[in-house]
Amino acid sequence: MAILELPQLYKDVQAEARAVGEQVAPFAAEADECSEIHGPTLAVLRASRLCELTVPSAYGGRFEQVDPLAVCVAREACMKASAHLDALLALQGIGSYAIALGGTETQRRSWLPRVASGESLAALALTEPEAGSDLKAITATLRPSGTAGEGFVLSGRKSFISNAPVADFFTTLVREPASGEGEEDRYSVVLVPADSPGVRITPSPEIIAPHVLGEVDFVDVPLTAEHRLGTPGRGFAHVLATLSVFRSSVAGAAVGLMEGALEIATRHAVERHQFGRPLARLGAVANLLADSWGDLESSRLLAYRAADMARQDPATTLDYSSMAKVAATEAAARVVDRCVQIMGRWGLIKGSRIEQYYRQARPMRIYEGASEVLRLGIAGRLCRDVLEAGATPAERGS
Numbered sequence: 001m002a003i004l005e006l007p008q009l010y011k012d013v014q015a016e017a018r019a020v021g022e023q024v025a026p027f028a029a030e031a032d033e034c035s036e037i038h039g040p041t042l043a044v045l046r047a048s049r050l051c052e053l054t055v056p057s058a059y060g061g062r063f064e065q066v067d068p069l070a071v072c073v074a075r076e077a078c079m080k081a082s083a084h085l086d087a088l089l090a091l092q093g094i095g096s097y098a099i100a101l102g103g104t105e106t107q108r109r110s111w112l113p114r115v116a117s118g119e120s121l122a123a124l125a126l127t128e129p130e131a132g133s134d135l136k137a138i139t140a141t142l143r144p145s146g147t148a149g150e151g152f153v154l155s156g157r158k159s160f161i162s163n164a165p166v167a168d169f170f171t172t173l174v175r176e177p178a179s180g181e182g183e184e185d186r187y188s189v190v191l192v193p194a195d196s197p198g199v200r201i202t203p204s205p206e207i208i209a210p211h212v213l214g215e216v217d218f219v220d221v222p223l224t225a226e227h228r229l230g231t232p233g234r235g236f237a238h239v240l241a242t243l244s245v246f247r248s249s250v251a252g253a254a255v256g257l258m259e260g261a262l263e264i265a266t267r268h269a270v271e272r273h274q275f276g277r278p279l280a281r282l283g284a285v286a287n288l289l290a291d292s293w294g295d296l297e298s299s300r301l302l303a304y305r306a307a308d309m310a311r312q313d314p315a316t317t318l319d320y321s322s323m324a325k326v327a328a329t330e331a332a333a334r335v336v337d338r339c340v341q342i343m344g345r346w347g348l349i350k351g352s353r354i355e356q357y358y359r360q361a362r363p364m365r366i367y368e369g370a371s372e373v374l375r376l377g378i379a380g381r382l383c384r385d386v387l388e389a390g391a392t393p394a395e396r397g398s
């Protein structure tokens with residue numbers, strides 16, 4: 001019996017996602033330079049059933065609950081084929097998970113089936129111009145309105161929001177000012193339809209690995225209690241739950257990127273000869289290949305392990321998802337750098353697949369939790385576990 005083998009269910013998802021990747025491969029290089037939606041890529045995604053992975057089955061999704069391991073293996077295949085495809089798929093889950101988790105039945109029924117089919121595009125709006133890693137510093141504010149306080153008004157700016165120009169709704173983290181002395185501001189999540197009055201989208205700066213991004217201004221957007229997602233004041237719980245489920249899938253995407261880059265570099269190293277032999281047989285190049293393969297395989301194991309743990313209990317496994325994300329995205333940076341090195345001047349050609357992978361690896365260490373910030377949480381958990389329980393979580397088998 002193979003112990004560390006994916007069950008057939010996940011192999012099937014993997015095969016399905018690879019087939020979708022093959023369909024976008026002919027135009028992936030073009031799609032991956034787009035900072036607007038690439039129509040043919042979105043059409044392939046919509047025609048596939050992959051978005052079902054991001055929604056529970058009661059609302060048109062695939063599995064009873066969103067399965068982090070299924071999302072992880074699907075993103076591995078998608079990212080290898082196209083970063084644009086991967087981002088489109090990932091955002092469906094990242095943007096809608098708070099609805100699945102804390103939405104009312106009406107909210108779930110009106111949005112999730114359309115997310116599962118890819119008809120509606122989702123966005124998660126946390127970051128602001130002055131608040132990135134430190135989300136407690138957000139200033140987007142939800143204030144009561146109306147004479148009896150029956151409504152709310154949202155004002156503020158969210159920045160670098162994926163899908164912003166095309167999203168149908170924004171799952172938005174907001175601050176609610178304290179209502180009385182001695183009380184503290186609270187953080188909540190609201191669901192803002194993109195066609196609400198006062199929602200204005202402008203482009204974010206272009207980044208080195210193009211991405212569909214926008215700045216979202218909420219100019220006195222009128223909302224009601226029906227736009228709330230989950231319990232008022234529990235905003236961070238919803239954000240953390242989303243990250244628990246989806247952060248390990250960033251690790252999966254990083255593994256897919258490594259696979260793609262290493263395949264290209266390996267082919268080059270076998271085919272190109274210098275000093276009378278293939279590059280792959282020159283010791284230093286062999287070292288680069290071997291170390292990269294090791295990085296890839298170890299990242300994949302940790303990604304699957306963290307995703308599997310999140311599948312079983314997302315509430316207590318965020319640190320493993322963070323660990324998998326840090327390990328895989330930092331490894332992807334090393335691996336893709338080595339791959340460029342192996343390819344010499346051909347690694348530097350603008351718009352080539354390897355050069356695209358090189359640029360695409362960079363933002364992965366920043367979004368959904370920058371490596372340094374995630375390490376703080378991981379180290380904190382390690383210290384707590386060792387000091388309080390006398391053993392690391394792994395030793396205790398958790």
Ligand SMILES: Cc1cc2nc3c(=O)[nH]c(=O)nc-3n(C[C@H](O)[C@H](O)[C@H](O)COP(=O)(O)OP(=O)(O)OC[C@H]3O[C@@H](n4cnc5c(N)ncnc54)[C@H](O)[C@@H]3O)c2cc1C
Nearest residue numbers: 124125126127132133160161162211363367368370372373
């Ligand atoms: C391609 C892309 C897509 C994105 N999509 C979205 C999206 O859909 N929704 C959304 O809300 N946001 C999105 N973001 C924003 C992203 O989440 C932020 O960039 C990220 O949280 C980091 O915040 P920051 O860029 O403001 O960096 P900062 O928080 O300013 O951090 C800058 C540097 O300081 C380090 N640092 C910060 N705090 C600490 C600390 N306490 N200890 C040690 N080091 C620290 C960081 O690790 C980093 O290296 C996206 C960003 C990118 C690049």
